[in-house]
Amino acid sequence: MSPPVRRFDAIIVGAGGAGMRASLQLAEAGLSVAVLTKVFPTRSHTVAAQGGIGASLGNMSEDSWLWHMYDTIKGSDWLGDQDAIEYMCKMAPKVVYELEHFGMPFDRNPDGTIYQRPFGGHSANFGEKAVQRACAAADRTGHALVHTLYQRNVRARTQFFVEWMALDLVRDADGEVLGVVALEMETGEVMVLQAKATVFATGGAGRIFAASTNAFINTGDGLGMAARAGIPLEDMEMWQFHPTGVAGAGVLITEGVRGEGGILLNSNGERFMERYAPNLKDLASRDVVSRSMDQEIKEGRGCGPEKDHVLLKLDHLGPEVIIKRLPSIREIAIKFANVDPIREPIPVVPTIHYQMGGIPTNVHGQVVAPAGGSPNEIVPGFYAAGECACVSVHGANRLGTNSLLDIVVFGRAAGDFIVAQNLKAQAHKPLPRDAADRSLARLARLDGAKSGERVPDVANALRKEMQAHCGVYRNQELLSEGVRKVMELDERSKRVAIADHSRTFNTARVEALELDNLMETAKATIVSAEARRESRGAQARSDYPSRDDVNWLKHTLWYSEGNRLDYKPVNLKPLTVDSFPPKARTY
Amino acid sequence: MMDDRRLARLRWRCRRGMLENDLVLGRFLDARGASITEDDMALLDRLLDMTDTDLWDLIAGRAEPDDATLAPMVKALRTS
Numbered sequence: 001m002s003p004p005v006r007r008f009d010a011i012i013v014g015a016g017g018a019g020m021r022a023s024l025q026l027a028e029a030g031l032s033v034a035v036l037t038k039v040f041p042t043r044s045h046t047v048a049a050q051g052g053i054g055a056s057l058g059n060m061s062e063d064s065w066l067w068h069m070y071d072t073i074k075g076s077d078w079l080g081d082q083d084a085i086e087y088m089c090k091m092a093p094k095v096v097y098e099l100e101h102f103g104m105p106f107d108r109n110p111d112g113t114i115y116q117r118p119f120g121g122h123s124a125n126f127g128e129k130a131v132q133r134a135c136a137a138a139d140r141t142g143h144a145l146v147h148t149l150y151q152r153n154v155r156a157r158t159q160f161f162v163e164w165m166a167l168d169l170v171r172d173a174d175g176e177v178l179g180v181v182a183l184e185m186e187t188g189e190v191m192v193l194q195a196k197a198t199v200f201a202t203g204g205a206g207r208i209f210a211a212s213t214n215a216f217i218n219t220g221d222g223l224g225m226a227a228r229a230g231i232p233l234e235d236m237e238m239w240q241f242h243p244t245g246v247a248g249a250g251v252l253i254t255e256g257v258r259g260e261g262g263i264l265l266n267s268n269g270e271r272f273m274e275r276y277a278p279n280l281k282d283l284a285s286r287d288v289v290s291r292s293m294d295q296e297i298k299e300g301r302g303c304g305p306e307k308d309h310v311l312l313k314l315d316h317l318g319p320e321v322i323i324k325r326l327p328s329i330r331e332i333a334i335k336f337a338n339v340d341p342i343r344e345p346i347p348v349v350p351t352i353h354y355q356m357g358g359i360p361t362n363v364h365g366q367v368v369a370p371a372g373g374s375p376n377e378i379v380p381g382f383y384a385a386g387e388c389a390c391v392s393v394h395g396a397n398r399l400g401t402n403s404l405l406d407i408v409v410f411g412r413a414a415g416d417f418i419v420a421q422n423l424k425a426q427a428h429k430p431l432p433r434d435a436a437d438r439s440l441a442r443l444a445r446l447d448g449a450k451s452g453e454r455v456p457d458v459a460n461a462l463r464k465e466m467q468a469h470c471g472v473y474r475n476q477e478l479l480s481e482g483v484r485k486v487m488e489l490d491e492r493s494k495r496v497a498i499a500d501h502s503r504t505f506n507t508a509r510v511e512a513l514e515l516d517n518l519m520e521t522a523k524a525t526i527v528s529a530e531a532r533r534e535s536r537g538a539q540a541r542s543d544y545p546s547r548d549d550v551n552w553l554k555h556t557l558w559y560s561e562g563n564r565l566d567y568k569p570v571n572l573k574p575l576t577v578d579s580f581p582p583k584a585r586t587y
Numbered sequence: 588m589m590d591d592r593r594l595a596r597l598r599w600r601c602r603r604g605m606l607e608n609d610l611v612l613g614r615f616l617d618a619r620g621a622s623i624t625e626d627d628m629a630l631l632d633r634l635l636d637m638t639d640t641d642l643w644d645l646i647a648g649r650a651e652p653d654d655a656t657l658a659p660m661v662k663a664l665r666t667s
Contacts, residue, residue, distance in 0.1 A: 024626075031634075038602070039600075039602055039603070039604070042604075042638055042639075043602075043603055043604040043639055044604050045605075046604070047603050047604040047605060047638070047640060048604060048606070048637045048639075108644050139642055141642045143638065143639070147638070161597065185599060186596070213606060215602075215603060215604055215605055215606050215609050216603075216605070216606070216609045216613075217602050217603075220616075243617075249606075249610060250606055251606055251607055251610070327649070328647060328649070331647040331648065331649075332607070332647075335607075335611070335647070336607075336610065401620065475649055489662065501594075502591070502595070504592045504595055504596070505592065505595035505596040505599045506597050506599065507595065507598050510599070517639070
């Protein structure tokens, strides 16, 4: 039996910053827009972004979008596409002022302008000196952004489908995307939501790693759906680590702790960062600290019974400093590590934080894939923006504060592009007869499985293997073994069973469906990482320690079908300015 | 009698935008699970309506609930 169909001009999957910025453009233009979201919009993971949104407003000292562009390209270790980076950095002041007009409560200078704070990697005059470029709303910038956009969307009459999970893309024989099949959690009903434009803004898949700062909802649903529909995933080997996540929990300990004087120790009680970064020591950049910690652990100087973490020591700062300046960190340590940092050090590990790769798009948010001799042929009707997309502005490593910028700029760009298509004048294409078949088969298998492995067991095993084989430092032996283990888990994931077959808010069923998406993302990540035999940005290979521009200045494309790889060139040609040719990335 | 569907809904609504809240709420549900009372479900439901940052401020003890009837549930989450 075919599920019921509802039709809209546009569907957006995901109600974080990217999804709601896109939906706002569409709803304000009078299109019928449905936004599907697993959780209430203001509970999307965008709320966890604290740092700020980068824009060269120049409110603190002279700044320019070209300097921001340079910092972004350098941060990306030259894997970012320079057309997209130019577009984003040029648009940044405009989108920030737009948010200001929407009522977003930015921190301000005494003269009333938006205050901008310093951030690692932000420089003036092409790396000459630091510049203050991060616009923030206290330490709640993501939260303020999401609330501002939600209010505007309610005003524009965007239709939200809250607690709905998209299961699969609907693609017809021409390859055009016609919407999604989705599950309403409250009723367990499946429905086809048809649209003339389908936008994925589903966020990242940080839950494929055991040590992750990401919320539980970040299961890479959009990536899984795209991969199953034959669309490649780009640069999935590139994941940013945060050096100090609480071991075993993932909760982030902000860099500010080391700024206040916190130091990292190995099992010998040695302050090991003195060896790796004699000048900056514990205050070296994220990737340097993460790699040093990983090396200490791999060489047997980790702490605890499993020797699997290092220690962040604060007690020498004294109780007053800790209570006064780091109260939230103390709370996190007590709650998630069971230690009071006034007396004991906090166990920490490098922790997955951000996914640079994703669904390949152009600057209009249009999803692109190789076809007919072009590496970037448009997939009609399909768009993606935000962490699930790879446009690619982050390349091999994201510059701080560019994640919030990315979601606002490209969510908006996708919205504007779709509005210009005059969808109201177009009819819906006929749906293919088998539109919902894949989703229905997945659900039928789960409902029919009488016995099998538990979903959390397979998901946890996957996270463990990804952490062990695709962590900070990678090498051929680890990765090859990791690929084998992940492929074994892929087979096991096809045989999972759930005990609960109820229809209403069946979290077990949702988690089984999410597992399929975690699997696609994990395969894409480890297969891409295994093949890239160089070190660039977040991909750190101990067996190939240097960047290799001759062979590897190219984007990875992973296809689920056949588990195969392809590559496409990096776009080193900006839209209007001269190219920034690759050079060594030193700070 | 306990309403299974209500608990199921509550369980899903414990999926949040911030990992901190995911972890604390998960531990709370694992400990209480099916033995949670109707009254406690109602209190938790009200807390789950809060935004993640505000909820975390309550759990982390940086804020107190406006409504004193929520205090016992906040206390339970603080010790979860």
